[in-house]
Amino acid sequence: MQLDERKTKILQAVIRNYLETGEPVGSRTISKYTDLNLSSATIRNEMADLEEMGYILQPHTSAGRIPSDKGYRFYVDTMMEAREREVVEMKELLLERQDKMEQMLKQMAKVLATNTQYATMISAPQIHHNKLKFIQLSRVAQGQILAVVVGEGNVIKNNILSVTQELDDETLLKLNMLLNTHLNGLSMEEINLGMIAALKAKAGIHSDIVGEVLDAVAETIKADEDLEIYTSGTNNIFRYPELADQERASRLISTLEEKQQLTELVRETFSEEEGSGIQVYIGDETPVSGMKDCSVVTATYELGEGVKGTIGIIGPKRMDYDKVIGMVRNMQSQLEDLYRDDK
Amino acid sequence: MQLDERKTKILQAVIRNYLETGEPVGSRTISKYTDLNLSSATIRNEMADLEEMGYILQPHTSAGRIPSDKGYRFYVDTMMEAREREVVEMKELLLERQDKMEQMLKQMAKVLATNTQYATMISAPQIHHNKLKFIQLSRVAQGQILAVVVGEGNVIKNNILSVTQELDDETLLKLNMLLNTHLNGLSMEEINLGMIAALKAKAGIHSDIVGEVLDAVAETIKADEDLEIYTSGTNNIFRYPELADQERASRLISTLEEKQQLTELVRETFSEEEGSGIQVYIGDETPVSGMKDCSVVTATYELGEGVKGTIGIIGPKRMDYDKVIGMVRNMQSQLEDLYRDDK
């Protein structure tokens, strides 16, 4: 059987209605709700077909129909077109941005959460494939060296390392020059063993310091592996009865708290290469088990090559996909514009 | 009426029993539970007294008694003695500590949460009254200067500032020396207008740069005003039915998510100067409205003068105060020891 135009309309009506109310929707409702001018009986026939085709389902025999995952998927696919709205408020909020990327991301998560009424997450740009821009060693105290590493996109990492051997200012200066001239513009992966050996050789008697510094650099980078993720609007899940029962809510909240699990989600979105960078996971499709009962909309934003992060919105399956996709796309371009202006 | 020894024993028995079960406790239970060898009738008389005195209350006429806030308060006060336990696991977890304060604090929050089964929060040390230890300016790109500010306790802050005027290496070096020689060891408050004017004068033609840098320093410090707070174990609240209903849970979770509100809690604990630095807020006593139905145990840890943070545990009123206070005290001394060793 094929989805003719009428079936499509009815399906959309069912889904849209369910999105609004969260209740199973019956044939009578559709009959009045749409402009099809069909009686409830006709709708019933069509709905029986749609159910057979797997787009909708009944929680129990004498209830209305609710969309199945397949139904949601259809809805999302047929609706994945551009949308421009709610730009204003965001622009405004972005104007009072801080230079601190972190603060800004937190604020973005919040804006998204209050606007969508869903839970949101946003990951800080990953430095992983990032290029080194600048390294600076300074002595802050006896035996303590401060190492500052700056990457493409001004991602800054600090590290304090203890050294056994005292360094005078001149040596420190030389080391700084050595490190910068040799490492600048390299990505983390390009700093391999041969490189390290060469550097150590050039450092002469301070080779062990170089070793320590490079370790610190590596550690600095690695510390970023379990990347920063900010969440907001967690409590929004209580707005949706189908997620708010104790068991589900508890699971979801701990999932959102465990950044480890969200990392999984971020990785997944990175791996899926697609035009717009927007992904929609419905129910079981999501890579994170704690979100089986939800839908997740993610977008990848890219600030420079290899420097990218993820925006995610987590809500009930009956989320307002249309709006959410619009918002997420918006946020994505905001972030990218912001970076370009900054540059 | 006075709390004689027998009443005290009965009150403690009631509270302890309620802590375990979460159910109102009746006279019969107490009669068997304690070693007082009194019949349930006698206990009933005593319980009636205790209720009249406000230590316990009945949810409804034919139910057992549960502790009132006053009852909890009494219990906590009579029990506020040292306790040493669960040191082992923490020690172990602390061994694999990172230099990154942030990572460590997050981990601590987690350890506390899994150990206590309550929600936990921990605030990063406040830099507010902190002394400057080191300032470093470096040029990272055309027109971009990286300012790194290190405070007592190795609290590091970065800031990238755009400058209109190009600086050569020598000038930068001079500026660095100037800033460090004049500002080191000063607290944020001590850098006043006169100071700034003097510095600008000495910087000569680069006075505007100095201005920008000091602005950046100020901003850097101010960004820390809404201080970092890490939470963990939020979903633990679902373990306690009296907190797990939708309304309460939602409120609590958003309170825990809104760091702003937790900041309030931190400030409160700072203002209450007390010997051990441990505070117990029961029910309405807490300064954060979202936690009216909970009890909150907080401890202040101090790493250096003016550099202090807060550990907090949020749970039901029937929390195991004994254990929690032990844990918190423990964590407090761990943190302080850790810092001393590090120094």
Added chain:
DNA sequence: GTTAGCACTCAATCGCGAGGAGTGCTAACA
């Protein structure tokens, strides 16, 4: 092909009564 009508299904809701935990009070006892 569409629709009206009807019998049927089944979750949700309500009312009600039994059960039971716990109390307060009284009277008897040591």
Added chain:
DNA sequence: TGTTAGCACTCCTCGCGATTGAGTGCTAAC
């Protein structure tokens, strides 16, 4: 005078059956 056994009473909890009502599938008529 303090303690205790006994009893009537309260009131929450739980389970059960009846009721309700939304929604369906099917059939027959248009």
